[in-house]
Amino acid sequence: MSERNGLRYGLLGIALIALLGVLGFIASRPAPATTESAAQTQVEGLKSLAELDGKAPGRRALEIQSWQTPEGAKVLFVAAPELPMFDLRLTFAAGSSQDAGAPGLAMLTNAMLNEGVAGKDVTAIAEGFEGLGAEFGNGAYRDMAVASLRSLTAGEQRQPALDLFTQVVGAPTFPEDALARIKNQVLAGFEYQKQNPGKLAGLELFDKLYGQHPYAHPSDGNEQSIPGITPAQLKAFHQKAYTAGNVVIALVGDLSRADAEAIANQVSQALPKGPALPKLVQPDAPKAGLTHIEFPSKQTHLMLAQLGVDRNEPDYAALYLGNQILGGGGFGTRLMEEVREKRGLTYGVSSGFTAMQVRGPFMIGLQTRAELSQGTLKLVQDIVRQYLAEGPTQKELDDAKREVAGSFPLSTASNADIVGQLGAIGFYNLPLTYLEDFMRQVQALNVAEVKAAMAKHLSADDFVIVTAGPTVAQKELPPPTDKPAALPSGVPEH
Structure with missing residues (x-):
């Protein structure tokens, strides 16, 4: 994860998802790929995709x-x-x-x-x-x-x-x-x-x-x-x-x-001499409900959250893999398939756990046409409810495991990536073998274990929801189809 000189003051304002690098995921998910290509290539040589023969690429x-x-x-x-x-x-x-x-x-x-x-x-x-x-x-x-x-x-x-x-x-x-x-x-x-x-x-x-x-x-x-x-x-x-x-x-x-x-x-x-600061207390569970912010725009932002887990949660690997299937893995996830691909309601929808010192948030975020916002919100909640009740399919699980195995080498692709991993391992008191342990845990998971972990830590009825956009007359959602007739009305607002 890149750092910025001068820090986070300036016109960027406050990050929308509050650390969604930040650092809650840093010791578990691949970091952005930054290469140290020339010297590393001379040492290891280039490997073609054909040489991999369907296997995940090796990692340092x-x-x-x-x-x-x-x-x-x-x-x-x-x-x-x-x-x-x-x-x-x-x-x-x-x-x-x-x-x-x-x-x-x-x-x-x-x-x-x-x-x-x-x-x-x-x-x-x-x-x-x-x-x-x-x-x-x-x-x-x-x-x-x-x-x-x-x-x-x-x-x-x-x-x-x-x-x-x-x-x-x-x-x-x-x-x-x-x-x-x-x-x-x-x-x-x-x-x-x-x-x-x-x-x-x-x-x-x-x-x-x-x-x-x-x-x-x-x-x-x-x-x-x-x-x-x-x-x-x-x-x-x-x-x-x-x-x-x-x-x-x-x-x-x-x-x-x-x-x-x-x-x-x-x-x-x-450095100044002194001890570690006391650990934070766990947050209390919030009251579920919806808050609307009136804002003059063509699209409405939809944000849903509930308390997730801290960084030392034993179910973390299962939750990570389960979320990759729900909405954390980009195209092909449940949320992207149902909300974007079949109905054209948004350019992108994603979900994620931000595991922190104490329980960080589990969040879902997207934006859609204002006149379809209420129906889209209900659709997202229904997708979560169904997923928690049924769990992933075996194919979804197998595909997610392959994706994680294929992308995980990027977490140690450069010295900058590695130093970020070490910082997170030390900060959250994870074992020195954490990276290898995580991959082994992910690959060993079965459908029942992922379903149980997701249902244990999430509930479709516990979301704190905030919407921001105009109050307009609502329309019914288009039916799902392989070729949605309508696409999002414009590029995402940032």
Whole structure:
């Protein structure tokens, strides 16, 4: 999953599905394919599809090493000597769920890391990384905040890059002028999202789903909270949440174990001293029901959610596979087949579990013509109800297993993918053999086990539903057909 310098403040606003990378899936589903093609091809050679003979492509076997620094930081390391570079990723339990009454505090703290250190402003920091051929990245989400470094491993680049990185992460100065600038960007983003019905629906959905729980408020804060956050609050949050005891250090690259230990120790020693933050409490089950947001548009956004599972749920593999069949696998899923292919009601419909430290959401999202919105909503609910009652067919299960096996190698296709996997494995306290365990569990599942898991954790009657669009007279849905007469009225609104 890619990270963004400057973080999530700007006109992008608040992500519609709140981490749907984010990181809840990162240790279980394939990451976007980014290749390290030239060197890897020379090592392994190209393999044609014919050579695979119907078998799933191989994936990189990872030898994960793990230890703890004297300051209490958990370290996960994979040696990858194919390229003369390394990826370093720090994952802190410092997401917006730790905002404690000041929504946006975690986001602003993370966004301000590279805005100033002693003797350097944001420009000098950016030029410092660029001059070394290094890349700095950061991001803040509900569960976590991350900071990352990619650098060449040659000593003349590696050590200066690490020195600058540890300054940025361990001793930011939070300059007031930079904070004012970022606040203005965040507030401009809030104005932008008022014109986006999907953003508005997403905000309302999390509020209804989580109530008073820390997951309820958006990671970017709100118009009321952002203006009042001070540099002193950022410094206090950094001292509390960016500690060595509250971080997972993930390292992948052309490094020896001794090199990796030296890097981890330098990072750990540069961070504030302190323990891990307390774990979050589980959210209470919300009251099911529908909320409508009136918005002048031709299409209506439909969002359905209920509490799903946390990242350590034993049924996770069964739920992942079951959702791939329902709506998580793109074309060919139950939802896409019935809603788009047979009736032409939407360009796309998807479902997914976002498993987090505590119960994350299970969500379904789509948009359709306003005059068909009520019928489409009922259709989606009926599809879920039937699927939970009957479970998948054997063919659906077999097809989903092949798809997972075929795409799973992408989860370790590059060093950046691997370091993201290591960060998630460490953050959610998964076993070091997690990737292999997950694939083995998925392939061993049968129809009855998937059906039982989906029915245990989901109910067609428990959805919190938010719709955003105009109030118009409704029409009956077209009957299902192999060639729907009507297509969606326009490109999806974002």
